[in-house]
Amino acid sequence: MMKLQKNFNGANKHYSRDASHYKGNALDVVHPKSIEELRKIVKTTNYLVGRGGGSGLSGGAVPLAGRDTVINLLQFNKINNFDKERKTVEVGCGVILEGLQDYLNFRGFEFPVNPFSRKIATIGGMIATNAVSSRVGKYGRMAQWIKWIDVMDCQGAISRKGVTEISDYSGMEGTTGIIVRACLKVVSKIKRSATIVPITNLIEMIEIVENLKRDKTVSMIDFCDEIISEGIGLEKKYHLFIEYENDLGLLKGPEYGEFLKTLDTIYSFVLGNGCIAIEDPKIMLSKLVHVTKWFREKNVLVFGHLSAGVLYVCFKEEQFSEIPVLRKLIKRLGGMITFSHGIGVLKRDFVEFNDKKILENVKKRTDPLNKFNVGKML
Numbered sequence: 484m485m486k487l488q489k490n491f492n493g494a495n496k497h498y499s500r501d502a503s504h505y506k507g508n509a510l511d512v513v514h515p516k517s518i519e520e521l522r523k524i525v526k527t528t529n530y531l532v533g534r535g536g537g538s539g540l541s542g543g544a545v546p547l548a549g550r551d552t553v554i555n556l557l558q559f560n561k562i563n564n565f566d567k568e569r570k571t572v573e574v575g576c577g578v579i580l581e582g583l584q585d586y587l588n589f590r591g592f593e594f595p596v597n598p599f600s601r602k603i604a605t606i607g608g609m610i611a612t613n614a615v616s617s618r619v620g621k622y623g624r625m626a627q628w629i630k631w632i633d634v635m636d637c638q639g640a641i642s643r644k645g646v647t648e649i650s651d652y653s654g655m656e657g658t659t660g661i662i663v664r665a666c667l668k669v670v671s672k673i674k675r676s677a678t679i680v681p682i683t684n685l686i687e688m689i690e691i692v693e694n695l696k697r698d699k700t701v702s703m704i705d706f707c708d709e710i711i712s713e714g715i716g717l718e719k720k721y722h723l724f725i726e727y728e729n730d731l732g733l734l735k736g737p738e739y740g741e742f743l744k745t746l747d748t749i750y751s752f753v754l755g756n757g758c759i760a761i762e763d764p765k766i767m768l769s770k771l772v773h774v775t776k777w778f779r780e781k782n783v784l785v786f787g788h789l790s791a792g793v794l795y796v797c798f799k800e801e802q803f804s805e806i807p808v809l810r811k812l813i814k815r816l817g818g819m820i821t822f823s824h825g826i827g828v829l830k831r832d833f834v835e836f837n838d839k840k841i842l843e844n845v846k847k848r849t850d851p852l853n854k855f856n857v858g859k860m861l
């Protein structure tokens with residue numbers, strides 16, 4: 484009876500969604516403040532969903548059908564043991580990325596994976612989804628920046644996982660254990676500049692991108708379509724956003740600061756424009772012209788990280804029937820249907836048979852009691 488009442492508790496409503504449109508219903512929401520409290524919950528509760536900032540876009544942190552207990556991990560928020568010489572820092576899973584960046588910037592350092600969601604996303608969530616950012620071409624994914632993680636298993640025991648075991652947790656979207664703490668590699672703060680290039684011809688844009696990809700000083704090659712460009716105050720054309728780790732870019736100092744702010748307005752523009760589902764396929768650049776024809780035909784907005792061929796394709800509710808069509812098109816073109824937002828609930832049915840087998844084996848080995856995020860990914 485007690486549990487049932489919690490279903491209707493307004494405070495728990497907040498935990499019934501992440502940043503995707505998918506809605507669930509929590510049996511309970513718990514807010515552990517210590518490892519001991521977390522251990523007690525894990526040992527005594529069956530269906531558990533770890534939640535960081537709730538900025539996920541695939542329903543990964545959403546509790547399913549009144550069955551799941553959500554563990555709010557935001558109170559594991561300590562940053563310590565910063566080591567200037569080794570360039571490492573230890574971080575609780577509930578630390579918000581922007582807080583970590585402030586901590587590091589103050590000491591002359593930064594964390595190179597810096598997603599658009601940095602004001603909300605936690606380190607635990609970023610590790611679980613193996614997040615990327617606009618600098619993916621140069622700095623890769625989250626997992627590459629981890630020295631070790633401490634993980635709580637389904638029996639409440641904590642063990643330290645080094646580089647060879649990271650893939651059992653990073654990218655497994657909380658299905659294999661709760662990541663409680665991590666030691667991350669950091670880099671010295673870099674002085675950057677940038678250039679925004681308007682594009683009229685997509686084939687030319689691909690040529691520019693291929694050349695930029697060979698330049699080691701280029702840390703970002705993002706783009707957006709004409710509609711988004713106009714919405715964020717640029718000319719109604721495609722635009723490339725190029726960032727340099729030297730002063731080669733035209734926008735330096737405060738103008739470079741404005742460049743970063745402009746990039747940050749892309750997400751708010753697409754959300755404000757009624758797009759409530761954002762797909763994240765990865766394709767070969769040579770296929771961009773082909774998929775762009777489809778985007779124009781279907782009237783969907785698109786932006787992304789061209790350094791890695793990652794596209795963010797934005798759908799309004801009335802366009803949802805086109806989402807499976809896009810996924811099939813991406814598969815036909817040899818691309819990946821999800822690169823950065825994860826599988827969660829929303830893309831579960833699109834996991835290939837062989838990938839499913841691999842995920843199932845990792846799940847059985849790491850979570851034999853089947854407690855964590857049951858019904859996600861698989």
Ligand SMILES: Cc1cc2nc3c(=O)[nH]c(=O)nc-3n(C[C@H](O)[C@H](O)[C@H](O)COP(=O)(O)OP(=O)(O)OC[C@H]3O[C@@H](n4cnc5c(N)ncnc54)[C@H](O)[C@@H]3O)c2cc1C
Nearest residue numbers: 535536537538539543598599600605607608611615657662
């Ligand atoms: C405006 C906006 C911009 C975005 N930009 C980007 C981007 O540039 N790049 C990118 O990669 N993503 C982006 N995302 C998606 C999202 O921010 C990332 O997936 C992020 O890593 C999720 O972090 P979180 O703390 O919010 O995780 P949550 O949404 O809370 O959880 C995500 C998944 O991780 C699991 N999880 C969370 N914490 C833990 C833990 N400690 N241990 C085990 N499992 C855990 C959850 O169960 C869930 O499956 C964006 C989202 C929004 C809304």
